Structure formats: C-alpha cells, structure tokens
Amino acid sequence: MDVTTARERLEDMLAELDRSIAVLQGDPVAVRERHAADAGSDLTDADRARAMLTVAATQRDAVVAALKRLEEGVYGRCVDCARPVPEGRLEARPEAARCVQCQGKRERRR
Template sequence: MTDYSDLSDRLRTRLNDLLERAEIIEDDLRHPLEADSSEQAVDLADDEALEGVDEILRAEIVQIRYALQRIENGTYGVCSSCGKEIARARLEARPIATRCIDCAD
C-alpha cells in the first residue's frame, strides 16, 4: 500500500482553509439588506457573486472529503474508470483526481 500521508496532510490543510472561507462567506450572506434601495441592489449583486463562490468552495470541499475517504479505505490512487494506478505526479498536481491521465480526457 502506498503512503499518501503527505497528500493527506495537504488535503486536510486545504479542507480547513476552504471551510473557514465558506464560513466567512455564509456569515456575509446572512447580513440584513440596507434600507436604501440602491444599496440593496449592490448588496444583492454582491450576494449573488458570493453564492457562486460558495458553491465552488462547497464542491471542492466534497471532492476533498471524498479523496480523504479514499485514502482511509485504501482506494486512493486507483483510477475509478480503468482500475489502474494513478501516477504519483498526477496526484501531487491534483490530489482530488479520481481518474488516471489516460481516462481523464
């Protein structure tokens, strides 16, 4: 079994960073709208952009959790399409990869 502890550490660090950022965004989205209608329009536009960023963060959080689960159960580094080993260099470049470079096309 290959040792992926370094990649696990990187994934956990990234996960913690994303969770903190998502919490900040969610806190910002909970703020009440300004009384001024022009300010409300700006707030709504900002909120829409933040919701998009939050959605992207949440998707990456799910992918990282899935990668960490695969490390724990011993299936990390195995292509989900063909079953071959995913090259270490690919995993270092993209630790959430689930497919080898040949199947990633």
C-alpha cells in the same frame, strides 16, 4: 505521493475549505441605509458569494472523498478504470479521483 503527505495535504485543504465556507455563509451585508442604485450591487455580491460557496462545497466533497479513498487503500487509483493516477496530477490536485484520460472523457460528456 506517499500516503502520509497526501493525508496532510488533504486535511489542510479540508480545514481551509471549512474556513472559507464559514466565511461565505456568514451575513456579509450590514444593515445600513442604501441608495436604490446599490441594490443591484448587493444582488451581484450575493450571487457571487453563492457561486463561490457552491465551488467551495464541491471542492470540499472531492477532498472528503479523497480522504475516504485513503482510508480504503485505493487512493491514487482512478475511480473509473482503476489505473494509477499520475504522480504529477496528485501533486497538483491531491483530491483527483480520475486519471487524466478518464477525467477528459468525463469533461467531454458534460
């Protein structure tokens, strides 16, 4: 993927993530009378929103890091082994920091 296309895709992703984060950080629960049974539902909704916010924030960090790699001229190189990240991987995940092999090693260590 060429640098211009990568930058455009990453900037679009960043804008979308910022919008999603803003929505998730808003107060989704209106003040109203509720039945006691609804309290459990509110907790579940809050937990779900927190989880989605965590995922969005992590994704945002990855996109910002990818934009930084673009600026530094190392975008498309694995941050662990410095080999090229396959073009197909960057097409699917423009924020990818690692080649498939290094990403697999990282995930197995978790």
